[in-house]
Amino acid sequence: MTRAVRIDQHGGPEELKIVDVQVGDPGPGEVRIRHHAIGLNFIDIYQRSGLYPLTMPLHLGMEGAGVIEAVGEGVTHLRVGDRAAYASQPPGSYCEVRVMPAKCVCVLPEGISFETGAAMMLKGLTAQYLLKKTLPVEGLQAGDHVLFHAAAGGVGLIACQWAKALGLQLIGTAGSDAKCALALANGAAHAINYSREDFAARVKEITGGRGVKVVYDSVGKDTWDKSLDCLRPFGLMASFGNASGPVAPFAPGSLGNKGSLYVTRQTLFTHIATRESTQAMADDLFKVVLSGEVKIHIEQRFKLEEVQAAHRALEARQTTGCTILTL
Ligand SMILES: NC(=O)c1ccc[n+]([C@@H]2O[C@H](COP(=O)([O-])OP(=O)(O)OC[C@H]3O[C@@H](n4cnc5c(N)ncnc54)[C@H](OP(=O)(O)O)[C@@H]3O)[C@@H](O)[C@H]2O)c1
Secondary structure, eight states, X not given: OEEEEEEXXXXXXXGOEEEEEOOOOOOTTEEEEEEEEEEOOXXXXXXXXXXXXXXXXXXXXXXXXXXXXXXXXXXXXOOTTOEEEEEOSSOOOSBSEEEEESTXXXXXXXXXXXXXXXXXXXXXXXXXXXXXXXXXXXXXXXXXXXXXXXXXXXXXXXXXXXXXXXXXXXXXXXXXXXXXXXXXXXXXXEEEETTXXXXXXXXXXXXXXXXXXXXXXXXXXTTHHHHHTTEEEEEEEEEOOOTTOOOOOOOTHHHHHTTSOEEEXXXXXXXXXXXXXXXXXXXXXXXXXXXXXXXXXXXXEEEGGGHHXXXXXXXXXXXXXXXXXXX
């Protein structure tokens, strides 16, 4: 048996219930992992609220770290006793122990703690594919400006540091002066408090009127229009989230008028669709974390049974960096 967090219908944090569930043995291609820590992500809120509708009842959670307890047939990259971490579908990481597909589970290097592993896999692999694979047609060169919204959040603080390591000048936005200071302390070249400043005007000012080559936008509804105005000709609008709500339908013709812009909507799960791509991206993430170029800031810890409070804090923009659930 394990304690797990379940919802029986979409709704607010009050729908999150702790239940006891039976855990079996792994089938072919699966492992059983005993968690030491669990990562909290904004996607958990979309899945809870119903913005991303899923079949009920639903066990939430996409990220965790722990020890492999049992290995199913055909799994060759993990052994019983291995320390491991993952970002993965299907949801279900908010629990002590689970059976899950092994494909996205990676051996966690000795130098990385379980808590860090649980906090960084989904957010760090996302920063990896954004900065390394979601690129404008002209590519990104050292010294280039990029705009990254919600820069003091979980994905954001990792992206600030990684962008700096790549020589990029990341312009971060955040909802308060304290969050802006945090982004700057973590490698952002500039920070804009978009709750009181016109971020498009500031981006033009910072870039001498040229605009940025790429905008990484996870805020969605509230930032979409102005983000397009921050791009230089042939720039890339990389949408990857909807913290303020989904982006409204738009007319493709407007992209021409604003400078023949490109638009993409990315999701991590396309990037980690295979064992090989997951491991290659994870190796890249492990490297920057082990070298100290990227520090994983766990700014909030909640017990598993405090999961409702954790969701309320993340949703109310009260968190910075990463948040984990502890057991
Ligand atoms: N597509 C993918 O592959 C992928 C993967 C991982 C994450 N994501 C997305 O990336 C974003 C960051 O994820 P995360 O888990 O690291 O969360 P997070 O950044 O720690 O939290 C979300 C942040 O969004 C900002 N925000 C702006 N408007 C908001 C609103 N109306 N309500 C709530 N928050 C608002 C807040 O920062 P400020 O107060 O500074 O505005 C808030 O702290 C999320 O949108 C998530 O869905 C996408």
